Amino acid sequence: MKDLVSVIVPAYNVSLYIGECIYSVKQQTYKNWELIVIDDGSTDHTFEIAQRCAKGDEKIRVHRQENQGVSVARNKGMELAQGQWVVFLDGDDYWTPELLAKLVAEKQTSGADVAYCGYNHAYSNGFVRRYRYKYPNGDLLLPFFRGKVRLQIGAMLITKALLIERNIAFTPGCLTGQDWEVIAKLTAVANFSVVPENLHMYRVRPNSAITSKWNWKKRIHTLFAYRRAAEFVLQERREAPDLPKIRTVLDKSVAFKFYKFLWRTIKAKAYDDALALMDNAEYKQLLDHIDENNLALIDRLKFYTVLSRNKWCWRCARLF
Known part of the structure; x- marks a missing residue:
């Protein structure tokens, strides 16, 4: 559907955060979106909270599956997505209200395959660490692999047809790095355009990917x-x-x-x-x-x- 953004939210045991995540989507100033929450067999109240948030809003769908991992959850969201563009927002992260509006405007102006923005780290105690990054445009393959540009999966608006045509999906069974893999593959085939602002909030919490004990x-x-x-x-x-x-x-x-x-x-x-x-x-x-x-x-x-x-x-x- 033209100009429709499909927001795909994989969620597993994030009952403390899923409400804020969904609320941040509902508060977007850009209104042509659909929200697909994939509950990956949560054992807490994530599914119930997501259902309550979706009640009475036909733009939000909540799908539940047996626990199969974040890659399968994201791929299921892609399967259900009806939008021209997709963005993957983790169930414990959230956006500032103008993220979609600014990414859509940049994409429409530039014609790029991917529009992206910067991100900050949000901590459980309320502290937000604001980062300053370089924001290049165009072919980001070499800058990305050289570590000269930071890309976050929740801060990227992607043309869905490109993912399908190039057979780019999240690898089932991959326990870490599955989002990095998709981003890296995109740098090989996509043209990027940037909104040089930090509009995505990546939550740093106990037992998250960057704080859990090394295994x-x-x-x-x-x-x-x-x-x-x-x-x-x-x-x-x-x-x-x-x-x-x-x-x-x-x-x-x-x-x-x-x-x-x-x-x-x-x-x-x-x-x-x-x-x-x-x-x-x-x-x-x-x-x-x-x-x-x-x-x-x-x-x-x-x-x-x-x-x-x-x-x-x-x-x-x-x-x-």
Whole structure:
């Protein structure tokens, strides 16, 4: 449907936050939207609260499914979406009232495949950490993989047809990094335009993705996501004149991610697991792509500590 925005909200055990999330959509100054809440088998009152919020509002649909993970929930929302454009808002996050209006206006003016904005971190105690980012336009593939631009899945208005045509979806069973994977794939095929304001609020709460205790067996899914995204990019850009440059940037990006993954695993005192990963032939070669001369001093020290394979040195990791 022309100019209709489908807001897809996956929700699992976020009863404390889902009301504010839905309210922030209902308060948007842009009114041509539909809201699809996918309750992923919550065991608290998330579903009931979402139903109460939707009561009497035909623009809101609440769908319930057995717990299958956030990727399946988001993909189900895509299946149900009727809009020309889609945006994925997590059930514990929220927007400022003008987010949709400004993203839609930017998309209509620029004709870009994706319009995006910046985001802040909102903490449970009410504190909001306001960030200042660079806001580039156009082809964001290399800036994204180099870490020069920050993109958040809840702050992106995406042409739905592009996702369908390029077969871009969230990977079922991927425990971490599934949103990053989708964003990375989009940078390979989409043109981006920006609203240089922080209009999305990413909630930092206990046991959230960025505050929960490190579990390498779960977090390694982020590395899997990186590698899937890199393979997708190389396929989509296979005829690009700068393909060798793209390949080098991707190799360095995945390698840096693996080094950071090893560092966190060592800090969690999973020394034998870290050694096993470093001895795995599939992963061992990744570290060869790290250019330590271009690392910041602190990262260079951490990298050399990882390479030492010395458990005594590794015990000092907690000091960093």
